[in-house]
Amino acid sequence: xxxxHTRVRVTDLAAMKRAGHKITMLTAYDATMARIMDGxxxxxxxxxxxxxxxxxGEDTTVGVTLDMMVHHSRAVARGTxxxxxxxxxxxxxxxxxxxxxxxxxxxxxxxxxxGAVKLEGGASSAPIVRAMADAGIPVMGHxxxxxxxxxxxxxxxxxxxxxxxxxxxxxxxxxxxxxGVFAIVLECxxxxxxxxxxxxxxxxxxxxxxxxxxxxxxxxSYDAFGLYQDFxxxxxxxxxxxxxxxxxxxRAYVDEVRGGSFPGPEHSIQS
Ligand code: KIV
Numbered sequence: 001x002x003x004x005h006t007r008v009r010v011t012d013l014a015a016m017k018r019a020g021h022k023i024t025m026l027t028a029y030d031a032t033m034a035r036i037m038d039g040x041x042x043x044x045x046x047x048x049x050x051x052x053x054x055x056x057g058e059d060t061t062v063g064v065t066l067d068m069m070v071h072h073s074r075a076v077a078r079g080t081x082x083x084x085x086x087x088x089x090x091x092x093x094x095x096x097x098x099x100x101x102x103x104x105x106x107x108x109x110x111x112x113x114x115g116a117v118k119l120e121g122g123a124s125s126a127p128i129v130r131a132m133a134d135a136g137i138p139v140m141g142h143x144x145x146x147x148x149x150x151x152x153x154x155x156x157x158x159x160x161x162x163x164x165x166x167x168x169x170x171x172x173x174x175x176x177x178x179x180g181v182f183a184i185v186l187e188c189x190x191x192x193x194x195x196x197x198x199x200x201x202x203x204x205x206x207x208x209x210x211x212x213x214x215x216x217x218x219x220x221s222y223d224a225f226g227l228y229q230d231f232x233x234x235x236x237x238x239x240x241x242x243x244x245x246x247x248x249x250x251r252a253y254v255d256e257v258r259g260g261s262f263p264g265p266e267h268s269i270q271s
Contacts, residue, residue, distance in 0.1 A: 008043050008084040010116055010138045010182040016043075016215070017204040023183075023216025025086075025206055026224060029055050029072045031079030033221065038080045044206075045080055046118065046218060047073040049088040049148070054222040061147045064090040066104055073112030086140055087114035091148045094119050098131045105137045118185065120146035122172025126179035133180035141176035143169055144210065145188035156233075158188045158209070166193050173197050173205075185218060186210040188235070209235030 003012075016023050025044035028034040029051045037045060051072055052064040066089075073087040087108040094101035105117045116138035119125060129139045144159045153159075160166045170193075173184055183204045186194050191211025198205045198213050207214030222228035225240040232238075256262035 004041065004082070007082055007115075010084065013043070013084075013183050013204050013216075014202070017202075023204055023206060025216055025218035026221045027051075027054075027218070028076045028079070028221060031075045034076040034079030034083075034085075037221065038083045042083055043216070044218075045076055045083045045085050047076050047085065047087040047112070047114065048220065049090045050220050050222075052090075054220060054228045060150050062091045062150070064088075066090060066093050066107060070107055070112040073108055073114045077113035084115045085113070086116045086118050087112050089117050089119045094125070094128055098128055101128045102131050102135050102137065105132050105139075106135070109137060116140055116182065118142055120148050122169070123175035126175045129176060129179035129181055139181050140206075141173070141181040141184040142187065143172045143176070143184060143189075144186045147187075156188070158190065160189045160193045166190075166196075169193065170197060170200070173201060177201050177203050183216075186214060188233075209233060 013023055023044065024042050025046055026037050026042050027048040027050055028037055028045040029047065034045055047069060049061040049064040049069065051068070052058045052061040056063070069087055069090055073085065077085050089105060089108065093104040108114045108117050117132070118140040119128070120142040122143050129141065132139050145156060147156070150156060160169045169189065176184055181203060183206055184201070186197060186205050186207050188209040191213060194205065194207055194210035195213035198215055204215035206216040206218050208218045219236060220228070223232065223236045224238065225242040226238040227243045229243050253262070
């Protein structure tokens with residue numbers, strides 16, 4: 001386990017892999033929830049571009065902009081004392097030239113106060129990863145199902161089920177490691193393939209819908225806590241029922257205000 005009192009650094013994650021300690025990662029989008037998850041001992045808080053769906057109510061992550069990510073990353077960083085904060089580079093912010101990509105990643109660190117960035121893509125993203133690493137920006141990779149590619153993938157689906165896709169994914173993971181990523185997210189990948197990638201790489205793998213053999217696990221916190229109820233992927237486990245608890249609290253508030261019992265004397269300022 002990384003030291004429970006000091007800030008988690010990217011190098012701690014590799015040490016956790018070597019020691020066989022599982023890495024825990026959840027998404028966060030604001031300071032209040034970040035403080036709760038940080039206090040619970042989550043190692044990495046990912047300011048995921050999933051915020052486009054769970055916070056903004058969109059169907060995909062494609063509409064998320066760099067300014068939105070900077071804004072949410074700064075809030076999460078403010079609420080975090082120990083966890084490593086990783087911010088997603090959103091759609092089209094790292095594909096239109098290396099210097100623009102490095103500058104955009106730099107904004108997530110300088111203005112968004114993230115400790116690292118994450119980007120989707122395999123071997124074709126390796127030169128960008130290398131340029132960022134050379135500039136002192138730690139990069140987490142993301143292969144398998146890449147939600148920013150939903151329109152070319154033709155929907156959200158598992159990746160790596162055929163031998164060809166499995167070999168391509170392994171080659172992508174190797175290329176990212178060679179380019180300097182400090183960890184790789186494997187999303188919606190068969191468990192045996194995730195086991196192979198994890199065994200072969202020196203950098204940690206963090207799985208979502210990739211089975212139990214990865215070096216760590218990540219979930220979208222709104223899914224894990226039962227807040228996002230529009231759709232539940234098969235690999236999600238609900239660890240809480242916050243959506244139901246919030247609706248109950250909202251109903252109680254409505255009833256008490258309508259019934260005149262809130263605010264009572266104890267919640268009123270006396271002259
Ligand atoms: O945006 C996100 O929340 C992610 C996770 C699903 C890994 O990238």
